[in-house]
Every structure is written in C-alpha cells, then in structure tokens.
Amino acid sequence: MTVSQAAAPPSFATGAATPEDILARIERLPLSSWQIRTRIIVGTATFFDAFDALAITYVLPAVVPAWKLTPGAISWLISAGFLGQLIGALIGGALAERIGRRPMIVAAVLWFGLFSLACGWAWSYESLLALRLLQGLGLGAEVPVAATYISELARAHGRGRFVLLFELVFPIGLVAVAVMGRWIVPVGWQYLFVIGGLPALFALFMMRHLPESPRWLASRGRLDEAAAAIAVIEKEVEAATGKPLPPAEAAPRTVITKHVGWMELFSPAYRRRTLVIWVAWFATYFANYGLTTWLPTIYRTVFRLSLEDALNYGLITQACGLVTSFACAMLIDRVGRRIWFATAFAGAAAALLTLWWMGPTSAERILVFAILTNLCISTLSLALYLYTAELYPTRVRALGTSTGTAWLRLASILGPQVFGNTVGSGGIGGAFLVFGLVVLGACVVVALFATETKSRVLEEISP
Numbered sequence: 408m409t410v411s412q413a414a415a416p417p418s419f420a421t422g423a424a425t426p427e428d429i430l431a432r433i434e435r436l437p438l439s440s441w442q443i444r445t446r447i448i449v450g451t452a453t454f455f456d457a458f459d460a461l462a463i464t465y466v467l468p469a470v471v472p473a474w475k476l477t478p479g480a481i482s483w484l485i486s487a488g489f490l491g492q493l494i495g496a497l498i499g500g501a502l503a504e505r506i507g508r509r510p511m512i513v514a515a516v517l518w519f520g521l522f523s524l525a526c527g528w529a530w531s532y533e534s535l536l537a538l539r540l541l542q543g544l545g546l547g548a549e550v551p552v553a554a555t556y557i558s559e560l561a562r563a564h565g566r567g568r569f570v571l572l573f574e575l576v577f578p579i580g581l582v583a584v585a586v587m588g589r590w591i592v593p594v595g596w597q598y599l600f601v602i603g604g605l606p607a608l609f610a611l612f613m614m615r616h617l618p619e620s621p622r623w624l625a626s627r628g629r630l631d632e633a634a635a636a637i638a639v640i641e642k643e644v645e646a647a648t649g650k651p652l653p654p655a656e657a658a659p660r661t662v663i664t665k666h667v668g669w670m671e672l673f674s675p676a677y678r679r680r681t682l683v684i685w686v687a688w689f690a691t692y693f694a695n696y697g698l699t700t701w702l703p704t705i706y707r708t709v710f711r712l713s714l715e716d717a718l719n720y721g722l723i724t725q726a727c728g729l730v731t732s733f734a735c736a737m738l739i740d741r742v743g744r745r746i747w748f749a750t751a752f753a754g755a756a757a758a759l760l761t762l763w764w765m766g767p768t769s770a771e772r773i774l775v776f777a778i779l780t781n782l783c784i785s786t787l788s789l790a791l792y793l794y795t796a797e798l799y800p801t802r803v804r805a806l807g808t809s810t811g812t813a814w815l816r817l818a819s820i821l822g823p824q825v826f827g828n829t830v831g832s833g834g835i836g837g838a839f840l841v842f843g844l845v846v847l848g849a850c851v852v853v854a855l856f857a858t859e860t861k862s863r864v865l866e867e868i869s870p
C-alpha cells in the first residue's frame with residue numbers, strides 16, 4: 408500500500424523525521440571529500456566490473472588458436488558472460504529494492520570476484536563457458552545498483568557531473584584491461600582473470616565504510632534508519648568542509664511504499680520513459696560489445712596481424728573513448744541529456760554506415776572508424792546509467808536501472824552473435840550496416856521522445 412505525503416518545510420530540527428526532511432538534508436549537502444571517497448570505494452568495484460566484463464575480448468586471440476575454436480564457438484563464449492549478466496541484472500535490481508543498495512553491491516562484487524579467479528583455472532572451452540556464465544551474474548548485478556546508489560547520494564545541482572565522474576571508472580576499467588591484456592595475455596591469459604578477481608577482497612572493506620542510501624530507506628518508510636544514515640553523512644561532510652551545513656529548503660513530495668512492482672515501469676507516468684531507455688540501452692551495446700569483443704580477433708584472424716598488434720588496436724580504440732567520456736562528464740549538465748544522446752547516436756551511426764559504404768577492406772580502415780564510433784558510443788555507455796536512474800522514483804529506481812541494463816546484456820549477447828554469423832558466412836561489411844541502422848533508429852527515438860532531466864531534483868522528475 409502506498410502513502411503520499413505533501414511537501415513541507417524541513418522539520419528535522421525537532422520531532423520525527425519525514426521523507427521530505429531526508430530529501431532536504433541530502434539536497435543541502437555541498438560536495439566534499441566524503442562524496443569523493445564514496446565514489447572511489449564504489450568506483451573500485453565498478454572498475455573491476457568493467458575489467459572482468461571485457462577480459463574475454465583480450466583472452467580470445469590466445470585461446471582461439473590454442474583450442475581451435477570456430478566462429479560459432481567464439482560467439483557463444485562471448486555471449487555466455489552476457490547471458491549471466493542479463494540474469495544478474497534482473498535479480499540484482501529486484502533484490503536491491505528489497506534488501507537495500509549496499510548489501511546488494513557487496514554480494515555482487517564478492518560473487519563476480521570469486522568467479523573471475525575461477526576463470527583463471529579454466530581447463531577447457533566448456534569450463535570457461537560455464538564459469539563466464541556464473542561470473543556474469545555478479546557483473547550484471549553490480550553496475551546498475553552501484554549507479555543507483557551514487558545517484559541517490561547526489562543533489563540536483565551538478566548531479567550529471569557528480570555521477571558521470573564516478574562512471575568514468577567504467578571506461579577506465581575497459582582501458583585497463585586492454586593495457587593489461589596487451590602485456591599479460593602473451594605470457595598467460597589466465598593471469599588476466601586472476602587480476603580481475605581482486606575486488607572479492609574489497610567487498611568486506613565496502614561493507615564497513617558505506618552507509619545505506621538514505622533516499623531508499625526513507626522511501627521504504629524506515630525513517631529512523633534514514634535519519635541515522637543522513638546524520639552520519641552530515642557529520643562526515645561537516646568534518647571534511649570545516650563549515651556548518653547550509654539551511655535546508657522545502658523538498659518535493661515523497662512517496663513511501665512497502666511493495667515494489669515491476670508493472671510500475673509500464674504505468675502511464677513511466678511507460679514512454681521505459682520504452683525509450685530500453686531502445687537506447689539496446690542500440691548502444693548492440694554496437695558497442697558487438698564490435699569491441701570481436702575486433703581484436705578479426706584483426707588477428709582475418710587481417711593476419713600479430714597478437715601484439717591486434718591487442719594494441721583494441722587498446723587504442725578504448726583509450727580514445729576516454730577523451731569524449733570525460734567531456735561528457737564535464738558538459739552534460741550544460742548540454743542536457745536529450746541533445747547529447749541524439750548527437751552521439753547520430754555520430755556513431757554516421758561512422759558505422761560510412762565504413763559499410765567504403766568497405767572494411769583493411770585493419771587500418773576498420774581501426775579508424777572503430778575509433779570514431781567509440782568516441783560517440785563510449786559517452787552513451789557512460790551517461791545511460793546516469794539518465795536511467797533519473798527517470799524512475801526511488802521505490803523502483805534500482806529495478807528500473809537494472810531492467811534497462813538487462814537490455815544492455817541482451818544486446819551484448821546478440822551483437823557478437825550477429826558479427827560471428829556474418830564472419831562465418833564469409834563477410835564483415837554487412838555487420839557494420841546492421842549496427843549502423845540500429846544506432847540510427849535509436850537516434851530518432853531519443854530525439855523525438857526522450858525526457859530532459861538536467862538540474863532537476865530526482866523526486867521532481869519522478870514523483
């Protein structure tokens with residue numbers, strides 16, 4: 408049963424806390440070293456999530472010739488991890504709404520860290536396939552819940568920059584695995600998975616140092632716990648800034664709910680948002696992982712580059728994406744979500760369709776257009792976590808974000824399959840046409856139907 412409470416001036420100085428009090432206290436918090444430290448703690452987990460998600464890309468050029476894998480077998484090895492991530496995203500989001508953000512993040516990190524270590528001891532194609540599937544459960548659960556958690560700690564002013572500077576750790580993780588893959592895989596591919604397992608040791612540290620999201624506690628009616636959590640944060644922020652906190656202002660009405668339902672994502676208020684964000688997630692990662700996971704292997708097997716050169720090309724592509732990812736973090740609060748997304752989709756579509764039209768006839772030409780595509784797609788991969796968390800109320804924010812990222816995982820399964828089947832039938836160019844058209848379709852949908860959210864309080868965007 409749902410209970411609505413009208414907006415009112417903050418009253419936390421005396422009397423019992425209300426959801427509006429908790430929100431007002433969050434919105435008055437200045438940026439301090441406490442928030443930065445929290446981003447680092449959660450960001451470390453997200454860094455290794457990205458590292459482990461893409462590790463298979465840099466392992467493949469070594470295991471394909473060693474295990475004599477066919478294009479179909481390669482596609483399934485890539486897709487198995489994403490299938491696990493799809494399941495993990497759905498389960499993780501639902502559990503985060505029931506048990507909280509913090510315990511779900513810790514459980515997910517511990518799970519994928521341990522199974523990453525296990526992947527380092529895989530002895531065959533079948534064993535690596537099974538372990539990647541299990542590892543994916545944790546990978547799929549951690550990132551959307553972590554993004555939800557960080558968004559719920561941020562105030563409206565500067566939220567885009569605050570969240571995206573945290574999300575930058577994901578593309579940094581992708582670059583890190585490319586760098587490590589370049590140097591470690593020639594020595595032994597197993598070591599790459601061992602390095603990815605280190606966050607398992609970090610889970611206990613996270614449990615000790617992270618408070619639960621006060622927004623989530625308040626939305627569940629656990630007001631005493633929410634007040635205690637925000638009091639701890641306020642004390643930390645005051646100690647970090649050396650100044651008393653500014654006075655709080657009246658907050659938007661907040662809803663308390665004890666029961667969370669999937670169908671609210673399709674209620675009249677959120678139906679269009681849900682469909683738009685699903686299209687955006689699917690198109691972004693259909694192109695992103697469909698290309699990223701395959702290109703080092705294509706450079707190696709089709710264009711006969713050395714293992715080192717194939718890995719270097721993958722590293723260059725990922726590193727270039729960091730430039731526009733940082734620009735996105737710094738500028739999206741000025742530009743706005745809708746314009747940025749539509750422009751990035753249009754740029755990626757132009758690069759992919761141009762490569763198809765010219766023909767992917769050399770590794771160097773593919774590299775150039777892969778970089779151009781990644782310059783655009785990398786900003787979408789980053790900013791969609793911010794945007795999705797903004798589109799839903801606290802009571803279903805983790806569920807909405809995780810469901811959106813489930814389409815990411817589905818696209819990440821289908822993208823490599825499309826590319827692999829195309830290569831298996833004797834051609835590469837058709838894949839770039841398919842990816843370009845999918846991205847172009849998302850550009851049209853976002854430009855026409857996306858909701859602008861910049862500089863608005865979360866509870867104002869999604870009552």
